[in-house]
Amino acid sequence: MAAEVKSTEFSGQVALIVGGAGGLGRESARLLASRGSHVVIADINESALLATAGDLADAGSVSTAVLDVTDTGAVESAVQSVVADHGRLDILVTSQGFPQDGRLTDMTDEQWHNVVNVCLTGTFNCIRAAARPMIKQEYGRIITFASRAWHGNPGQANYSAAKAGVVGLTRSVAKELGRYSITANAIAPGLIDTESLRQLPTYDSIAERAVKANSIRRLGLPEDVAAMVGYLASPAAGFLTGEVVHVSGGRFS
Template identity: 45%
Template structure:
Protein backbone atom coordinates (compact mmCIF):
# COMPACT_ATOMS: atom_id res chain seq x y z
CA UNK A 1 0.00 0.00 0.00
CA UNK A 2 1.42 3.34 -1.06
CA UNK A 3 1.36 5.70 1.90
CA UNK A 4 2.04 8.75 -0.22
CA UNK A 5 5.15 9.75 1.72
CA UNK A 6 7.60 9.80 -1.18
CA UNK A 7 9.40 13.13 -1.20
CA UNK A 8 7.89 14.31 2.07
CA UNK A 9 10.33 15.70 4.66
CA UNK A 10 10.04 14.41 8.23
CA UNK A 11 11.65 15.57 11.46
CA UNK A 12 11.77 12.97 14.23
CA UNK A 13 12.91 14.36 17.57
CA UNK A 14 14.93 12.17 19.92
CA UNK A 15 15.75 9.89 17.01
CA UNK A 16 19.32 8.85 17.80
CA UNK A 17 18.08 5.46 19.00
CA UNK A 18 15.06 3.48 20.15
CA UNK A 19 11.56 4.36 18.99
CA UNK A 20 12.76 7.54 17.28
CA UNK A 21 15.40 5.79 15.20
CA UNK A 22 12.98 3.02 14.20
CA UNK A 23 10.38 5.61 13.23
CA UNK A 24 12.85 7.59 11.14
CA UNK A 25 13.92 4.42 9.35
CA UNK A 26 10.32 3.42 8.60
CA UNK A 27 9.45 6.86 7.21
CA UNK A 28 12.59 6.82 5.08
CA UNK A 29 11.73 3.35 3.78
CA UNK A 30 8.40 4.82 2.66
CA UNK A 31 10.27 7.41 0.60
CA UNK A 32 10.41 10.31 3.05
CA UNK A 33 13.51 12.38 3.62
CA UNK A 34 14.20 12.21 7.34
CA UNK A 35 16.01 14.43 9.79
CA UNK A 36 17.63 12.68 12.72
CA UNK A 37 17.80 15.11 15.61
CA UNK A 38 18.93 14.55 19.17
CA UNK A 39 21.03 16.15 21.89
CA UNK A 40 23.44 13.19 21.68
CA UNK A 41 25.58 14.17 18.70
CA UNK A 42 27.57 10.94 18.42
CA UNK A 43 24.54 8.65 18.40
CA UNK A 44 22.51 10.93 16.13
CA UNK A 45 25.25 11.12 13.55
CA UNK A 46 25.75 7.34 13.67
CA UNK A 47 22.04 6.73 13.12
CA UNK A 48 21.91 9.13 10.17
CA UNK A 49 24.97 7.47 8.62
CA UNK A 50 23.42 4.02 9.09
CA UNK A 51 20.30 5.11 7.21
CA UNK A 52 22.39 6.69 4.47
CA UNK A 53 24.32 3.42 4.15
CA UNK A 54 20.98 1.70 3.47
CA UNK A 55 20.38 4.09 0.60
CA UNK A 56 17.84 6.16 2.53
CA UNK A 57 17.60 9.96 2.57
CA UNK A 58 18.71 11.07 6.04
CA UNK A 59 20.33 14.14 7.54
CA UNK A 60 21.54 14.80 11.09
CA UNK A 61 20.93 18.05 13.00
CA UNK A 62 22.10 18.10 16.62
CA UNK A 63 20.25 20.29 19.08
CA UNK A 64 18.46 20.71 22.39
CA UNK A 65 14.70 20.41 21.91
CA UNK A 66 14.06 22.50 25.05
CA UNK A 67 15.77 25.59 23.58
CA UNK A 68 13.72 27.75 21.19
CA UNK A 69 16.78 28.88 19.22
CA UNK A 70 17.91 25.28 18.66
CA UNK A 71 14.43 24.27 17.54
CA UNK A 72 14.13 27.14 15.09
CA UNK A 73 17.56 26.27 13.71
CA UNK A 74 16.42 22.66 13.37
CA UNK A 75 13.46 23.66 11.21
CA UNK A 76 15.39 26.25 9.20
CA UNK A 77 18.25 23.84 8.52
CA UNK A 78 15.79 21.10 7.55
CA UNK A 79 14.16 23.39 4.99
CA UNK A 80 17.55 24.53 3.70
CA UNK A 81 18.79 20.95 3.29
CA UNK A 82 15.68 19.15 2.02
CA UNK A 83 13.57 22.00 0.68
CA UNK A 84 10.66 21.83 3.09
CA UNK A 85 9.06 20.11 6.07
CA UNK A 86 5.85 18.10 6.10
CA UNK A 87 5.91 15.70 9.06
CA UNK A 88 6.92 16.28 12.67
CA UNK A 89 7.18 13.40 15.13
CA UNK A 90 7.49 14.67 18.71
CA UNK A 91 9.28 11.67 20.17
CA UNK A 92 11.98 13.13 22.46
CA UNK A 93 11.66 12.01 26.07
CA UNK A 94 13.58 11.84 29.33
CA UNK A 95 12.09 9.73 32.15
CA UNK A 96 13.00 10.46 35.76
CA UNK A 97 10.97 7.93 37.74
CA UNK A 98 10.55 8.52 41.47
CA UNK A 99 7.85 8.20 44.07
CA UNK A 100 6.32 11.64 44.47
CA UNK A 101 7.77 12.24 47.94
CA UNK A 102 11.25 11.62 46.50
CA UNK A 103 10.72 13.50 43.23
CA UNK A 104 12.74 16.70 42.97
CA UNK A 105 11.75 19.82 41.08
CA UNK A 106 14.55 19.02 38.66
CA UNK A 107 13.03 15.57 38.03
CA UNK A 108 9.69 17.21 37.27
CA UNK A 109 11.08 20.07 35.19
CA UNK A 110 13.36 17.92 33.02
CA UNK A 111 10.54 15.57 31.99
CA UNK A 112 8.12 18.44 31.32
CA UNK A 113 10.68 20.47 29.40
CA UNK A 114 11.85 17.68 27.11
CA UNK A 115 8.43 16.19 26.39
CA UNK A 116 5.93 19.03 26.62
CA UNK A 117 7.96 22.17 26.06
CA UNK A 118 9.97 20.45 23.35
CA UNK A 119 6.80 19.37 21.54
CA UNK A 120 5.37 22.87 21.89
CA UNK A 121 8.49 24.53 20.49
CA UNK A 122 8.86 22.12 17.59
CA UNK A 123 5.19 22.22 16.63
CA UNK A 124 5.11 26.00 16.84
CA UNK A 125 8.18 26.20 14.61
CA UNK A 126 6.78 24.02 11.80
CA UNK A 127 3.18 25.24 11.88
CA UNK A 128 3.59 28.45 9.81
CA UNK A 129 5.09 26.36 6.99
CA UNK A 130 2.28 23.81 7.27
CA UNK A 131 -0.33 26.54 7.05
CA UNK A 132 1.35 28.16 4.07
CA UNK A 133 1.57 24.89 2.11
CA UNK A 134 -1.86 23.64 3.21
CA UNK A 135 -0.56 20.25 4.40
CA UNK A 136 1.16 18.93 7.48
CA UNK A 137 1.34 16.13 10.00
CA UNK A 138 2.17 16.25 13.70
CA UNK A 139 2.40 12.96 15.59
CA UNK A 140 3.09 13.09 19.32
CA UNK A 141 4.56 9.97 20.92
CA UNK A 142 2.55 9.63 24.10
CA UNK A 143 2.43 6.41 26.15
CA UNK A 144 0.05 4.03 27.84
CA UNK A 145 1.38 5.79 30.93
CA UNK A 146 -1.03 8.64 30.21
CA UNK A 147 -3.47 6.42 32.13
CA UNK A 148 -1.15 6.59 35.13
CA UNK A 149 1.80 4.62 36.46
CA UNK A 150 3.24 4.57 39.98
CA UNK A 151 6.59 6.42 40.30
CA UNK A 152 5.76 8.28 37.08
CA UNK A 153 3.67 11.27 38.11
CA UNK A 154 5.88 13.52 35.98
CA UNK A 155 6.06 11.14 32.99
CA UNK A 156 2.35 10.29 33.07
CA UNK A 157 1.41 13.98 33.31
CA UNK A 158 3.65 14.87 30.37
CA UNK A 159 2.33 12.03 28.22
CA UNK A 160 -1.25 13.01 29.04
CA UNK A 161 -0.34 16.59 28.19
CA UNK A 162 0.81 15.54 24.72
CA UNK A 163 -2.64 14.08 24.12
CA UNK A 164 -4.37 17.26 25.28
CA UNK A 165 -2.09 19.32 23.06
CA UNK A 166 -2.86 17.12 20.05
CA UNK A 167 -6.61 17.37 20.57
CA UNK A 168 -6.47 21.16 20.92
CA UNK A 169 -4.24 21.61 17.87
CA UNK A 170 -6.36 19.28 15.76
CA UNK A 171 -9.22 21.74 16.28
CA UNK A 172 -7.05 24.78 15.56
CA UNK A 173 -5.21 23.57 12.50
CA UNK A 174 -7.53 21.20 10.65
CA UNK A 175 -8.80 23.97 8.38
CA UNK A 176 -5.28 24.23 6.94
CA UNK A 177 -4.99 20.58 5.94
CA UNK A 178 -2.99 19.77 9.07
CA UNK A 179 -3.69 16.69 11.20
CA UNK A 180 -2.41 16.19 14.75
CA UNK A 181 -2.50 12.77 16.40
CA UNK A 182 -0.84 10.68 19.07
CA UNK A 183 0.63 7.20 19.26
CA UNK A 184 0.62 5.69 22.75
CA UNK A 185 3.04 2.75 23.04
CA UNK A 186 2.92 0.15 25.75
CA UNK A 187 5.90 -2.00 26.76
CA UNK A 188 8.53 -1.83 24.03
CA UNK A 189 11.84 -3.64 23.79
CA UNK A 190 14.17 -0.69 23.33
CA UNK A 191 17.86 -0.47 24.12
CA UNK A 192 17.10 1.66 27.17
CA UNK A 193 14.67 -0.89 28.63
CA UNK A 194 16.88 -3.85 27.78
CA UNK A 195 19.78 -2.25 29.66
CA UNK A 196 17.86 -2.18 32.96
CA UNK A 197 18.93 -4.80 35.54
CA UNK A 198 15.25 -5.65 36.10
CA UNK A 199 14.48 -5.94 32.37
CA UNK A 200 13.36 -9.59 32.39
CA UNK A 201 11.01 -9.00 35.33
CA UNK A 202 9.54 -5.89 33.70
CA UNK A 203 9.05 -7.78 30.43
CA UNK A 204 7.38 -10.74 32.13
CA UNK A 205 4.92 -8.53 34.03
CA UNK A 206 4.10 -6.46 30.97
CA UNK A 207 3.35 -9.48 28.78
CA UNK A 208 1.23 -11.03 31.54
CA UNK A 209 -0.87 -7.84 31.68
CA UNK A 210 -1.63 -7.61 27.95
CA UNK A 211 -3.80 -9.77 25.69
CA UNK A 212 -1.20 -10.09 22.91
CA UNK A 213 1.48 -12.28 24.43
CA UNK A 214 4.68 -10.81 23.07
CA UNK A 215 6.81 -7.77 23.76
CA UNK A 216 6.28 -4.72 21.62
CA UNK A 217 8.94 -3.80 19.12
CA UNK A 218 10.03 -0.31 18.05
CA UNK A 219 8.88 -1.21 14.55
CA UNK A 220 5.31 -1.58 15.86
CA UNK A 221 5.32 2.08 16.85
CA UNK A 222 7.09 3.10 13.64
CA UNK A 223 4.38 1.46 11.53
CA UNK A 224 1.66 3.32 13.44
CA UNK A 225 3.44 6.64 12.97
CA UNK A 226 3.97 6.01 9.26
CA UNK A 227 0.25 5.39 8.82
CA UNK A 228 -0.77 8.56 10.68
CA UNK A 229 1.78 10.55 8.67
CA UNK A 230 0.41 9.26 5.40
CA UNK A 231 -2.24 10.28 2.92
CA UNK A 232 -4.18 7.22 4.05
CA UNK A 233 -4.84 8.93 7.39
CA UNK A 234 -5.87 12.33 6.00
CA UNK A 235 -9.30 12.21 7.69
CA UNK A 236 -7.96 11.21 11.12
CA UNK A 237 -7.08 13.95 13.58
CA UNK A 238 -7.15 14.43 17.34
CA UNK A 239 -6.90 10.68 17.91
CA UNK A 240 -4.79 8.44 20.13
CA UNK A 241 -3.61 5.16 18.60
CA UNK A 242 -2.61 2.76 21.37
CA UNK A 243 0.13 0.31 20.41
CA UNK A 244 -0.01 -1.77 23.56
CA UNK A 245 -0.90 -5.33 22.62
CA UNK A 246 -4.41 -4.59 23.87
CA UNK A 247 -3.42 -3.34 27.32
CA UNK A 248 -5.05 -0.14 28.55
CA UNK A 249 -5.06 -0.37 32.34
Protein backbone atom coordinates (compact mmCIF):
# COMPACT_ATOMS: atom_id res chain seq x y z
CA MET A 1 0.00 0.00 0.00
CA ALA A 2 1.34 3.44 -0.93
CA ALA A 3 2.53 5.66 1.89
CA GLU A 4 0.19 8.46 2.92
CA VAL A 5 1.13 11.79 1.35
CA LYS A 6 1.12 14.54 3.96
CA SER A 7 -0.34 17.95 3.20
CA THR A 8 2.02 20.91 2.83
CA GLU A 9 -0.62 23.58 3.49
CA PHE A 10 1.43 25.14 6.31
CA SER A 11 4.88 24.44 4.87
CA GLY A 12 7.40 27.04 6.06
CA GLN A 13 5.15 28.25 8.87
CA VAL A 14 5.83 28.07 12.60
CA ALA A 15 3.16 27.47 15.21
CA LEU A 16 3.30 27.84 18.98
CA ILE A 17 0.68 25.82 20.84
CA VAL A 18 0.42 26.69 24.52
CA GLY A 19 -1.11 23.95 26.64
CA GLY A 20 0.17 21.62 23.97
CA ALA A 21 0.46 18.58 26.23
CA GLY A 22 -3.30 18.45 26.80
CA GLY A 23 -5.78 16.63 24.60
CA LEU A 24 -7.00 19.60 22.55
CA GLY A 25 -3.55 21.13 22.23
CA ARG A 26 -2.01 17.80 21.31
CA GLU A 27 -4.49 17.12 18.51
CA SER A 28 -4.12 20.67 17.21
CA ALA A 29 -0.34 20.17 17.16
CA ARG A 30 -0.75 16.86 15.35
CA LEU A 31 -2.88 18.44 12.65
CA LEU A 32 -0.65 21.46 12.04
CA ALA A 33 2.53 19.38 12.05
CA SER A 34 1.02 16.87 9.63
CA ARG A 35 0.23 19.73 7.27
CA GLY A 36 3.78 21.03 7.16
CA SER A 37 4.14 23.51 10.00
CA HIS A 38 6.94 23.31 12.52
CA VAL A 39 5.08 23.15 15.83
CA VAL A 40 6.45 24.22 19.19
CA ILE A 41 4.34 22.69 21.95
CA ALA A 42 4.60 24.50 25.26
CA ASP A 43 3.25 23.36 28.61
CA ILE A 44 4.01 23.68 32.31
CA ASN A 45 3.89 19.88 32.74
CA GLU A 46 7.30 18.73 31.53
CA SER A 47 6.64 14.98 31.76
CA ALA A 48 3.37 15.29 29.85
CA LEU A 49 5.10 17.53 27.33
CA LEU A 50 7.80 14.95 26.62
CA ALA A 51 5.20 12.18 26.32
CA THR A 52 3.24 14.29 23.85
CA ALA A 53 6.37 15.02 21.81
CA GLY A 54 6.99 11.29 21.57
CA ASP A 55 3.39 10.69 20.53
CA LEU A 56 3.72 13.29 17.78
CA ALA A 57 7.09 12.09 16.49
CA ASP A 58 5.57 10.68 13.31
CA ALA A 59 3.27 13.66 12.68
CA GLY A 60 5.92 16.08 11.52
CA SER A 61 8.39 18.62 12.85
CA VAL A 62 7.78 19.22 16.58
CA SER A 63 9.80 20.74 19.41
CA THR A 64 8.97 21.52 23.03
CA ALA A 65 9.19 24.32 25.60
CA VAL A 66 8.39 24.15 29.30
CA LEU A 67 6.33 27.26 30.00
CA ASP A 68 4.34 28.86 32.81
CA VAL A 69 1.93 31.24 31.08
CA THR A 70 1.48 33.30 34.25
CA ASP A 71 5.18 34.24 34.17
CA THR A 72 5.36 37.25 31.86
CA GLY A 73 9.13 37.08 31.45
CA ALA A 74 9.05 33.37 30.65
CA VAL A 75 6.39 33.90 27.98
CA GLU A 76 8.39 36.73 26.38
CA SER A 77 11.53 34.58 26.39
CA ALA A 78 9.70 31.59 24.91
CA VAL A 79 8.37 33.61 21.99
CA GLN A 80 11.75 35.23 21.41
CA SER A 81 13.35 31.77 21.36
CA VAL A 82 10.85 30.53 18.79
CA VAL A 83 11.62 33.46 16.52
CA ALA A 84 15.38 33.15 17.08
CA ASP A 85 15.34 29.43 16.29
CA HIS A 86 12.91 29.44 13.37
CA GLY A 87 12.89 32.98 12.01
CA ARG A 88 9.20 33.65 12.42
CA LEU A 89 5.97 32.90 14.27
CA ASP A 90 2.84 32.48 12.16
CA ILE A 91 0.32 30.72 14.39
CA LEU A 92 -0.44 31.03 18.09
CA VAL A 93 -2.90 28.66 19.77
CA THR A 94 -3.69 29.19 23.45
CA SER A 95 -5.30 25.98 24.68
CA GLN A 96 -4.16 26.11 28.31
CA GLY A 97 -6.61 26.23 31.19
CA PHE A 98 -8.55 24.27 33.76
CA PRO A 99 -11.64 24.63 35.99
CA GLN A 100 -11.69 24.72 39.77
CA ASP A 101 -15.41 24.55 40.41
CA GLY A 102 -17.28 25.71 43.45
CA ARG A 103 -20.43 27.51 44.45
CA LEU A 104 -20.08 31.27 44.45
CA THR A 105 -20.35 31.70 48.23
CA ASP A 106 -17.85 28.90 48.86
CA MET A 107 -15.31 29.84 46.20
CA THR A 108 -11.96 30.84 47.65
CA ASP A 109 -9.68 33.64 46.48
CA GLU A 110 -7.19 30.96 45.48
CA GLN A 111 -9.71 29.16 43.25
CA TRP A 112 -10.62 32.44 41.59
CA HIS A 113 -7.07 33.60 40.96
CA ASN A 114 -5.74 30.20 39.87
CA VAL A 115 -8.27 29.92 37.06
CA VAL A 116 -8.29 33.56 35.96
CA ASN A 117 -4.49 33.81 35.99
CA VAL A 118 -4.00 30.79 33.72
CA CYS A 119 -7.05 31.05 31.45
CA LEU A 120 -7.24 34.82 30.97
CA THR A 121 -4.02 36.51 32.07
CA GLY A 122 -1.97 33.68 30.56
CA THR A 123 -3.77 34.14 27.25
CA PHE A 124 -3.08 37.87 27.35
CA ASN A 125 0.61 37.24 28.07
CA CYS A 126 0.92 34.88 25.12
CA ILE A 127 -0.94 37.11 22.67
CA ARG A 128 1.01 40.22 23.64
CA ALA A 129 4.33 38.45 23.16
CA ALA A 130 3.35 36.77 19.88
CA ALA A 131 1.86 39.94 18.41
CA ARG A 132 5.25 41.64 18.20
CA PRO A 133 6.87 39.31 15.64
CA MET A 134 3.56 38.89 13.82
CA ILE A 135 3.26 42.66 13.40
CA LYS A 136 6.82 42.84 12.03
CA GLN A 137 6.12 40.14 9.45
CA GLU A 138 2.61 41.52 8.78
CA TYR A 139 0.97 38.14 9.08
CA GLY A 140 -0.41 35.98 11.84
CA ARG A 141 -3.14 33.70 13.08
CA ILE A 142 -4.14 33.94 16.75
CA ILE A 143 -6.51 31.22 17.97
CA THR A 144 -7.69 31.31 21.56
CA PHE A 145 -9.67 28.71 23.45
CA ALA A 146 -12.76 29.98 25.18
CA SER A 147 -15.44 27.49 26.21
CA ARG A 148 -19.18 27.11 25.98
CA ALA A 149 -18.96 28.16 29.64
CA TRP A 150 -18.33 31.76 28.58
CA HIS A 151 -22.12 32.09 28.49
CA GLY A 152 -22.12 31.34 32.23
CA ASN A 153 -22.31 28.08 34.19
CA PRO A 154 -23.48 27.53 37.77
CA GLY A 155 -20.58 26.57 39.99
CA GLN A 156 -18.07 28.00 37.52
CA ALA A 157 -18.01 31.72 38.23
CA ASN A 158 -14.22 31.79 37.92
CA TYR A 159 -13.99 29.67 34.76
CA SER A 160 -16.94 31.35 33.04
CA ALA A 161 -15.62 34.81 33.82
CA ALA A 162 -12.15 33.91 32.57
CA LYS A 163 -13.47 32.43 29.33
CA ALA A 164 -15.79 35.37 28.75
CA GLY A 165 -12.71 37.52 29.23
CA VAL A 166 -10.89 35.48 26.59
CA VAL A 167 -13.72 36.25 24.15
CA GLY A 168 -13.52 39.99 24.84
CA LEU A 169 -9.73 39.92 24.62
CA THR A 170 -9.81 38.06 21.32
CA ARG A 171 -12.29 40.47 19.77
CA SER A 172 -10.23 43.46 20.90
CA VAL A 173 -7.07 41.91 19.44
CA ALA A 174 -8.89 41.26 16.15
CA LYS A 175 -9.84 44.93 15.84
CA GLU A 176 -6.38 46.15 16.79
CA LEU A 177 -4.23 43.84 14.68
CA GLY A 178 -6.31 43.32 11.55
CA ARG A 179 -4.41 46.10 9.76
CA TYR A 180 -1.34 43.85 9.89
CA SER A 181 -3.13 40.89 8.27
CA ILE A 182 -3.33 39.20 11.67
CA THR A 183 -6.58 37.44 12.52
CA ALA A 184 -7.77 36.54 16.01
CA ASN A 185 -10.60 34.11 16.66
CA ALA A 186 -11.83 32.10 19.64
CA ILE A 187 -12.98 28.50 19.69
CA ALA A 188 -15.61 27.63 22.29
CA PRO A 189 -15.69 23.84 22.70
CA GLY A 190 -18.55 22.03 24.35
CA LEU A 191 -17.92 18.86 26.32
CA ILE A 192 -15.01 17.12 24.61
CA ASP A 193 -14.12 13.48 25.27
CA THR A 194 -10.57 13.93 26.54
CA GLU A 195 -8.43 11.79 28.81
CA SER A 196 -8.86 14.24 31.68
CA LEU A 197 -12.64 14.07 31.34
CA ARG A 198 -12.61 10.29 31.37
CA GLN A 199 -10.65 10.30 34.62
CA LEU A 200 -13.47 12.06 36.48
CA PRO A 201 -15.49 9.74 38.74
CA THR A 202 -18.67 11.37 37.41
CA TYR A 203 -17.71 10.88 33.74
CA ASP A 204 -20.67 8.66 32.85
CA SER A 205 -23.31 11.02 34.23
CA ILE A 206 -21.63 14.11 32.79
CA ALA A 207 -21.37 12.50 29.36
CA GLU A 208 -24.98 11.32 29.43
CA ARG A 209 -26.30 14.80 30.25
CA ALA A 210 -24.15 16.41 27.59
CA VAL A 211 -25.23 14.03 24.85
CA LYS A 212 -28.88 14.67 25.68
CA ALA A 213 -28.31 18.44 25.55
CA ASN A 214 -26.45 18.37 22.23
CA SER A 215 -28.19 18.64 18.89
CA ILE A 216 -25.63 16.17 17.57
CA ARG A 217 -26.05 13.24 19.93
CA ARG A 218 -22.48 12.46 20.86
CA LEU A 219 -19.60 13.98 22.76
CA GLY A 220 -17.12 16.10 20.90
CA LEU A 221 -13.72 14.68 20.04
CA PRO A 222 -10.36 16.46 20.22
CA GLU A 223 -10.16 15.98 16.46
CA ASP A 224 -13.34 18.07 16.05
CA VAL A 225 -11.67 20.99 17.75
CA ALA A 226 -8.36 20.48 15.95
CA ALA A 227 -10.16 20.63 12.61
CA MET A 228 -11.40 24.11 13.46
CA VAL A 229 -7.89 25.14 14.54
CA GLY A 230 -6.66 23.97 11.15
CA TYR A 231 -9.22 26.08 9.32
CA LEU A 232 -8.72 29.23 11.40
CA ALA A 233 -4.94 28.92 10.99
CA SER A 234 -5.18 28.58 7.22
CA PRO A 235 -4.91 31.25 4.51
CA ALA A 236 -8.53 30.43 3.63
CA ALA A 237 -9.63 32.07 6.89
CA GLY A 238 -7.92 35.37 6.12
CA PHE A 239 -11.16 37.39 6.13
CA LEU A 240 -12.53 35.80 9.31
CA THR A 241 -11.60 37.57 12.53
CA GLY A 242 -13.10 38.48 15.90
CA GLU A 243 -15.43 35.48 15.85
CA VAL A 244 -16.34 32.88 18.46
CA VAL A 245 -16.81 29.47 16.87
CA HIS A 246 -18.76 27.00 19.00
CA VAL A 247 -17.60 23.44 18.48
CA SER A 248 -20.28 22.10 20.76
CA GLY A 249 -22.57 19.82 18.80
CA GLY A 250 -25.28 22.47 18.78
CA ARG A 251 -25.26 23.24 22.51
CA PHE A 252 -24.62 26.93 23.08
CA SER A 253 -25.89 27.76 26.57
